[in-house]
Amino acid sequence: GPDPLALQWDMTTTHKSDWNRQVVDTLCSLYMTMQQRSNWTVRSPQSIRKDITNKFDQCRKCWRRARPHISSSGTHETMQQVGDRLVDYTNERLRMARVLSRRTTVTTGKEDLPVWAYLNSIVETLGKDGMSSDESETEDCELPVFRLKTMPWRANFGQEMQIIDEQRL
Secondary structure (H helix, E strand, C coil), X not given: CCCCCCCCCCCCCCCCCHHHHXXXXXXXXXXXXXXXXXXXXXXXXXXXXXXXXXXXXXXXXXXXHCCCCECCCCCECCHHHHHHHHHHHHHHHHHHHHHHHHHHHHHHCHHHHHHHHHHHHHHHHHHHHHHCCCEEEECCCCCXXXXXXXXXXXXXXXXXXXXXXXXXX
């Protein structure tokens, strides 16, 4: 089995192999010993084992990705080609992270919370009747056409309503 003083994973197999299970068991018991000695927050052995297994799976995925691929002609990638492929992969992951981060910032930006609270209070105050058209007609094609009836006593919330309309999914 694995040497507890020089643990090594078997990357050619999954975490379910006998070798890797012994490595997980050793790491789990080492963690639990450190947890008791250092007064860390107590975690269950199942939680520790799950985290170690997940980390192994991540490492194995990276290891497999970094191995030279075989082309359709049967030749192996050069180290330069592997490096280029990994750089392209990393750049694409970073680009997607930026896109998703931007989406999150735009949709849940904390600096916008007071604005959205204000807009929400307007919508709730107006209610469904305050948001809809007051008069309707039918055109030649039998489709209803809604006309906004301007009420002089009503405050102008046109810009606020436009912001809400533009943000609808």
